[in-house]
Amino acid sequence: MDFKIAVLAGDGIGPEISAVGVDVMTAVCEKFGHKVNYEYAICGADAIDKVGDPFPETTYQVCKDADAVLFSAVGDPKFDNNPTATVRPEQGLLAMRKKLGLFANIRPVQTFKCLLHKSPLRADLVDGADFLCIRELTGGMYFGEKYQDNDKAYDTNMYTRPEIERILKVGFEYAMKRNKHLTVVDKANVLASSRLWRQIAQEMAPDYPEVTTDYMFVDNAAMKMIQEPKFFDVMVTENTFGDILTDEGSCISGSMGLLPSASTGESTPVFEPIHGSWPQAKGLNIANPLAQILSVAMLFEYFDLKEEGALIRKAVDASLDANVRTPEIQVEGGIKYGTKEVGMWIVDYIKR
Numbered sequence: 001m002d003f004k005i006a007v008l009a010g011d012g013i014g015p016e017i018s019a020v021g022v023d024v025m026t027a028v029c030e031k032f033g034h035k036v037n038y039e040y041a042i043c044g045a046d047a048i049d050k051v052g053d054p055f056p057e058t059t060y061q062v063c064k065d066a067d068a069v070l071f072s073a074v075g076d077p078k079f080d081n082n083p084t085a086t087v088r089p090e091q092g093l094l095a096m097r098k099k100l101g102l103f104a105n106i107r108p109v110q111t112f113k114c115l116l117h118k119s120p121l122r123a124d125l126v127d128g129a130d131f132l133c134i135r136e137l138t139g140g141m142y143f144g145e146k147y148q149d150n151d152k153a154y155d156t157n158m159y160t161r162p163e164i165e166r167i168l169k170v171g172f173e174y175a176m177k178r179n180k181h182l183t184v185v186d187k188a189n190v191l192a193s194s195r196l197w198r199q200i201a202q203e204m205a206p207d208y209p210e211v212t213t214d215y216m217f218v219d220n221a222a223m224k225m226i227q228e229p230k231f232f233d234v235m236v237t238e239n240t241f242g243d244i245l246t247d248e249g250s251c252i253s254g255s256m257g258l259l260p261s262a263s264t265g266e267s268t269p270v271f272e273p274i275h276g277s278w279p280q281a282k283g284l285n286i287a288n289p290l291a292q293i294l295s296v297a298m299l300f301e302y303f304d305l306k307e308e309g310a311l312i313r314k315a316v317d318a319s320l321d322a323n324v325r326t327p328e329i330q331v332e333g334g335i336k337y338g339t340k341e342v343g344m345w346i347v348d349y350i351k352r
Helices: 014-032 044-051 057-064 089-099 113-118 161-177 192-207 218-227 239-253 290-302 306-321 339-351
Strands: 002-010 035-040 068-073 104-110 130-136 146-148 153-155 181-186 212-217 234-237 260-264 270-273
Touching: 002 014, 002 044, 002 057, 014 035, 014 068, 014 290, 014 306, 014 339, 044 089, 057 089, 068 290, 104 161, 104 239, 113 306, 130 161, 130 239, 161 181, 161 192, 161 234, 181 192, 181 218, 181 239, 192 212, 212 218, 218 234, 218 239, 234 239, 260 290, 270 290, 290 306, 290 339, 306 339
Parallel strands: 002 035, 002 068, 068 270, 130 234, 181 212, 181 234
Antiparallel strands: 104 130, 104 260, 146 153, 260 270
């Protein structure tokens, strides 16, 4: 297969982990006889500094014309600490999702046996946890009508039937591929938008008779994820709830540096780590690149190249078992490998 990949490194540690992701993808393509071309584009704070726009038109065109986007992270404290800033790096991420029609964010949550001790939860609770969080990305409060003055502010949480139907379809289809259990998370006891979500889910469920469908209020889901994470198989929810629950779920593995994600929809899919830009670690060669590497595995799997994805996952597991790890997941007394060194080890493993 011939790949045309848009590479958006972004801010903070983004360029460091992005370089590792590109190296891994190149190694896999060479091993399996695929051709790959990369086109690099700016986004986030880097783009604001250069052109005043966190997702400029030139970057959009690069993404639109690509087969997939390998994205890293955006964010910079100079914007976080300035409440009056009207242009922010994160707006670039929202713009990318909107312009590319990326309505579904798929985040796997899983544990690694050799890292169970890193989870804040007891090992017996998390050992074997493996579920998907599917978050709607382009509707709800993040994109609804907004207003703010000195005395009043509001955000509008609006969803239409087509928006709900298409994301629920993604949830049901993933459940069919996995253990046939779908949990629809809402707040239907309070919110009108959630009642529409639940109504439509109940209408669609008979079309998937093999799937066990249950419904859970978001506060209960947040508790259940901590008390019994192995209960879940596929979880689907709206934008705001999903933003919160997916970050909560990421804690189960013990490090946000271990979890990738995919955003799919009407146009070019985007593959990225779930963590942020961690600007304090910029240039220090300490960032964990495994989430970025696993996002490359998800990229191959999206194109039904399962053997390629499996090799990357095998290489990541092997690196963890060999204690080739960055500082935040290294065992006590172990060698603290750098971002580049972990990447080089995995590339060498792939080339064997």
